[in-house]
Amino acid sequence: xxxxxxxxxxxxxxxxxxxxxxxxxxxxxxxxxxxxxxxxxxxxxxxxxxxxxxxxxxxxxxxxxxxxxxxxxxxxxxxxxxxxxxxxxxxxxxxxxxxxxxxxxxxxxxxxxxxxxxxxxxxxxxxxxxxxxxxxxxxxxxxxxxxxxxxxxxxxxxxxxxxxxxxxxxxxxxxxxxxxxxxxxxxxxxxxxxxxxxxxxxxxxxxxxxxxxxxxxxxxxxxxxxxxxxxxxxxxxxxxxxxxxxxxxxxxxxxxxxxxxxxxxxxxxxxxxxxxxxxxxxxxxxxxxxxxxxxxxxxxxxxxxxxxxxxxxxxxxxxxxxxxxxxxxxxxxxxxxxxxxxxxxxxxxxxxxxxxxxxxxxxxxxxxxxxxxxxxxxxxxxxxxxxxxxxxxxxxxxx
Ligand code: AMP
Numbered sequence: 233x234x235x236x237x238x239x240x241x242x243x244x245x246x247x248x249x250x251x252x253x254x255x256x257x258x259x260x261x262x263x264x265x266x267x268x269x270x271x272x273x274x275x276x277x278x279x280x281x282x283x284x285x286x287x288x289x290x291x292x293x294x295x296x297x298x299x300x301x302x303x304x305x306x307x308x309x310x311x312x313x314x315x316x317x318x319x320x321x322x323x324x325x326x327x328x329x330x331x332x333x334x335x336x337x338x339x340x341x342x343x344x345x346x347x348x349x350x351x352x353x354x355x356x357x358x359x360x361x362x363x364x365x366x367x368x369x370x371x372x373x374x375x376x377x378x379x380x381x382x383x384x385x386x387x388x389x390x391x392x393x394x395x396x397x398x399x400x401x402x403x404x405x406x407x408x409x410x411x412x413x414x415x416x417x418x419x420x421x422x423x424x425x426x427x428x429x430x431x432x433x434x435x436x437x438x439x440x441x442x443x444x445x446x447x448x449x450x451x452x453x454x455x456x457x458x459x460x461x462x463x464x465x466x467x468x469x470x471x472x473x474x475x476x477x478x479x480x481x482x483x484x485x486x487x488x489x490x491x492x493x494x495x496x497x498x499x500x501x502x503x504x505x506x507x508x509x510x511x512x513x514x515x516x517x518x519x520x521x522x523x524x525x526x527x528x529x530x531x532x533x534x535x536x537x538x539x540x541x542x543x544x545x546x547x548x549x550x551x552x553x554x555x556x557x558x559x560x561x562x563x564x565x566x567x568x569x570x571x572x573x574x575x576x577x578x579x580x581x582x583x584x585x586x587x588x589x590x591x592x593x594x595x596x597x598x599x600x601x602x603x604x605x606x607x608x609x610x611x612x613x614x615x616x617x618x619x620x621x622x623x624x625x626x627x628x629x630x631x
Contacts, residue, residue: 234630234631235402235403235407235408235411235625235628235629235630235631236401236402236403236628236629236630236631237402237403237404237405237407237408238279238282238283238378238402238403238404238405238408240402240631241376241402243286245376246283246286246287246288246376247286247287247288247344248287248288248289248344249288249289249375249376250288250289250291250339250342250373250374250375250376251283251288251289251290251291251374251375251376251377251378252291252293252370252371252373252374252376252377252378252395252399253276253279253280253283253290253291253292253293253377253378253379253380253404254293254294254377254378254379254380254381254384254391254392254395255272255276255279255280255292255293255294255380255381255404256272256275256276256294256380256381256382256383256384256608256609257272257273257276257292257294257295257296257309257312257316258272258294258295258296258297258383258384259271259272259273259296259312261296261297261306261311265306265311266311267311267312267315269592269595270315270319271591271595271606271608272383272608273312273315273316273319274319275406275608276292276380276404276406277319277320278404278405278406279378279380279404279405279406280292280316280320280347281320282405283378284320284322284345284347285345287344287345288344288345289339289342289343289344289345289346289348290345290346290347290348291339291342291348291350291373291374292316292347292348292349292350293330293349293350293353293370293391294309294312294349294350294352294353294381295352295353295354295359295384295391296308296309296312296352296354297352297354298354299352299354299355300354300357301354301355301356301357301358301359301360302355303355304352304355307352307354307355308328308351308352309326309349309350309351309352310326312349313326313349316347316349320347322347323347324347324348324349325338325346325347325348325349326348326349326351327348327349327350327351328351329350329351330350330351330352330353330355330356330370331356331366331369331370331373332369335350335373336372336373339373339374353389353390353391358390359389359390359391360387360389360390361389361390362388362389362390362393362394363390363394364394366390366394367390367391367393367394367395367397367398368394368398370390370391370394370395371394371395371398371399374399375399375400376399376400376401376402377395377396377398377399377400377401377402378401378402378403378404379392379396379401379402379403379404379407379624379628380403380404380405380406380407381407381624382406382407382410382411382607382608382609382612382613382624383608383609383610383611383612384609384612384624385407385410385609385612385622385623385624385625386609386611386612386615386616386620386622386623386624387623387624388623388624389624392623392624392627393623393624393627396624396627396628397627401627401628401629402628403625403628406608407625407628409605410607410608410609410612410613411625413584413605413607414584414607414613414616414617417548417550417584417617418447418616418617418619421447421448421547421548421582422547422548422581422582423449423547423548424449424450424545424546424547424548425447425448425449425450425546425547425548425549425550426448426449426450426451426452426542426543426545426546426548426549426550427444427448427450427451427452427549427550427551427552427617428452428454428539428543428549428550428551428552428555428570429441429451429452429453429454429455429457429552429553430453430454430455430457430551430552430553430554430555430556430567430590431455431456431457431552431553431554431587431589432455432456432473432553433456433457433475434456434457434460434475434477434482435475435477436611436614436615437457437614438477438481438482438485439618439620440614440615440617440618441453441485441489441496442485442488442618443617443618443619444617444618445485445488445489445492445495446492447617448495448550449495449546450495450496450497450542450546451489451495451496451497452496452497452539452542452543453496453497453498453499454499454531454535454539454553454555454556454566455553455554455555455556456472456473456474456475457553458498458499459472459473459474459528460474460475460477460479460482461482461486461496461498462498462499462519463479464479464480464482464483464486465483465486465498467519467520467522468522468524469522469528470504470522470523470524470525470526470527470528471524471525471526471527472502472522472526472527472528473527473528497538497539497542498519499519499531499532499535500518500519500532500534500535500538501516501517501518501519501531501532501533501534501535502516502517502519502522502528502529502530502531502532502535503515503516503528503529503530503531503532503556503563503565503566504516504517504522504523504526504527504528504529505526505527505529506525506526506527507527508527508529508557508560508563509560510560510561510562514529514562514563516532516533517532518532518534529556529557529560529563530555530556530557530563530564530565530566530567531555531556531566535566536566536569539555539570540569540573543570543573543574543577544573544577546577546581547580547581547582548581548582548584549574549577549581549582549583549584550584550585550586550617551570551574551583551584551585551586551590552585552586552587552590552610552613552614553587553589553590553610554567554589554590554593555567555570558589558593564593567590567593568593568597571590571593571594571597571599572597572599574594574599574602574603575594575597575599575602575603578602578603582604582605583602583603583604583605584603584604584605584606584607584613585603585605585606585607586607586609586610586613586614586617587607587609587610587611587613587614588610589610590610591606594606
């Protein structure tokens with residue numbers, strides 16, 4: 233899949249032209265509305281800098297959080313504009329809307345090399361509905377469209393799909409790199425290829441595991457998803473996080489994995505507590521003796537040793553989702569250990585991290601530089617590996 237990219241645009245298609253760029257500035261903010269992790273802003277810089285240096289008029293658009301189609305003051309993009317301006321060392325003009333008269337006026341007065349940031353797209357319900365009229369209003373602002381928001385590529389929204397259908401469209405540098413790395417992973421991974429899955433949710437991930445069964449050599453399942461698997465196998469998992477899920481489907485998947493040479497590895501022991509808090513006591517239990525009032529919060533020592541053994545054999549590793557409730561320091565041990573194992577494989581294996589929480593854990597441990605590739609889209613990278621077509625990528629023309 234070779235998509236047309238920003239580098240396929242000739243100089244005269246950029247100089248003085250209005251270029252609308254969908255970026256993913258969905259950054260975490262604290263109570264004081266300060267950005268606690270600017271990775272996503274930094275990830276968009278190569279595309280923005282390239283456009284500025286080619287004298288384009290750069291119009292940036294993004295969503296932030298879940299305002300559910302209404303203006304939510306706390307979710308305005310002003311903190312992003314300030315941080316972006318610092319990083320670019322250039323003034324950014326922030327507009328308080330993403331469509332309408334004010335925006336049109338600002339855009340028509342733009343100079344070459346100037347950067348404008350539009351307001352949170354999701355203040356309009358039309359964005360997530362991929363509404364045609366809304367897409368048209370966004371598209372009318374520009375001559376060219378660039379999608380650099382891999383994190384939302386799995387959603388068919390007005391700013392990812394609608395606009396791309398109306399304007400000449402290209403992938404930005406970040407999008408192009410994500411497609412390249414993940415396509416390689418799917419089509420030609422150096423083997424053994426081991427996938428480590430964690431996190432809370434299982435919904436949506438079962439289909440991904442089904443697909444991975446024919447791509448990966450080993451799939452290590454932890455976190456909330458593993459409890460559902462253990463429950464499907466008849467184990468008592470106490471009060472551990474269990475999503476309502478058709479256990480028969482999970483059972484079938486596990487059977488299939490067994491037939492394919494025991495492809496799925498589940499925990500053999502877990503850290504169990506009665507109350508998920510820093511102060512509460514916790515103890516390791518084997519999976520066949522989990523107490524009825526216990527909650528699983530991290531991988532146990534034996535599980536970690538098994539996981540480590542499998543990961544170390546790999547030439548390619550993809551990791552998505554923390555293996556425990558890593559926000560609580562005491563239960564972050566397993567997640568930190570996985571991060572450390574991957575970091576130690578630098579130069580010996582390809583290590584790809586997909587998604588928010590695993591990135592946060594690696595970042596906290598100061599190990600980011602040691603990974604081969606950190607994908608900015610958790611959900612998007614998982615769906616990509618799951619063999620699903622991502623609408624935001626599908627709609628971009630091929631070379
Ligand atoms: P997800 O969005 O599905 O990747 O889930 C991320 C969340 O999974 C983090 O907030 C973790 O605290 C949570 N998580 C990981 N392991 C567990 C676990 N064993 N029990 C409950 N939550 C978990």
